[in-house]
Amino acid sequence: MMEECKVSIITVCYNSEAVISDTMKSVLNQDYSNIEYIIIDGKSTDSTMQIITEYKTYFDKKGIDFRVISEPDRGIYDAMNKGISIATGELIGLINSGDWYESCAISTMTDYYRKYGFDMFYADLRILRKGKSMIKKAKLQNYITTRDWNHPTTFITKLTYETFKYACHGIYDDWDLILRIRRSGRKIVVCNKVLANFTFGGISNRKNVKDAWSRFKERYKIYLDNGYSKWYIFECLLMETVKYFAA
Structure with a gap:
């Protein structure tokens, strides 16, 4: 039961x-x-x-x-x-x-x-920032990005x-x-329903060129260490650029 x-x-x-x-x-x-x-x-x-x-x-x-x-x-x-x-x-x-x-x-x-x-499950997330909210959809696809998780x-x-x-x-x-x-x-299942709320902020989102460069290198190394293509360098650059210039 x-x-x-x-x-x-x-x-x-x-x-x-x-x-x-x-x-x-x-x-x-x-x-x-x-x-x-x-x-x-x-x-x-x-x-x-x-x-x-x-x-x-x-x-x-x-x-x-x-x-x-x-x-x-x-x-x-x-x-x-x-x-x-x-x-x-x-x-x-x-x-x-x-x-x-x-x-x-x-x-x-x-x-x-x-x-x-x-073995693992995740769902949609509501992100709140400066009085505004957006829904970050959960996806499961061959191209692997934190934007989907x-x-x-x-x-x-x-x-x-x-x-x-x-x-x-x-x-x-x-x-x-x-x-x-x-x-x-492992078996992964996603659910397209908002199950949690997240307030934007913290060390992974700080607007600082030095911090952004450090995060980029760490993210890219994780991809390489886990056997993913070197072309994920563009994904890592995109993520840090968006964070840096986000309003």
Whole structure:
């Protein structure tokens, strides 16, 4: 029975007092009940942990297994690996502080899992920036680009994560993981429905020529390391150019 499928949701945060509530509420308000929620905090120095603790009663009332670890880490992907290692769900989703799920996110994903089966799943994403929003569509095609994939909507089986971990090498470790999963031949399913919301910003979008050049080199190296054509250099240049000149 699909309702017996346990789903682990992991949120990585650090000094997120301004946004952590929105993320937690979105997990709390899911219309799916068999959830384990794990927060990996990087030893925040603001009121993040106080806010997290205040929500424990609400998760307990809904029967959601609520687990929190607050300790120093070696960056966001190290924290993600930490959360994945202790997750007990058959399916695992990662929603970072400041991002939030639609209330139907987990039920929609598990419905796809029941109907089609998959090793990895992702869906459409709503991106919010400067009071405006756009929908970033999920696609699965031979030409591989981050423009077709949305991390906040991604769910991967625990079994798959037992083989693939985040490398903890740079800011595009998430894309590196996706490329390795794709090359392995695992089954991937996409859903063209908005299941999560993302607020534009962060280190991967900073407008700085030096940062853009560094991101370009890292992205291109990931393509080459995973056996993709050297012609993906144009894809990497395009992505950083668009980010740099975006209004």
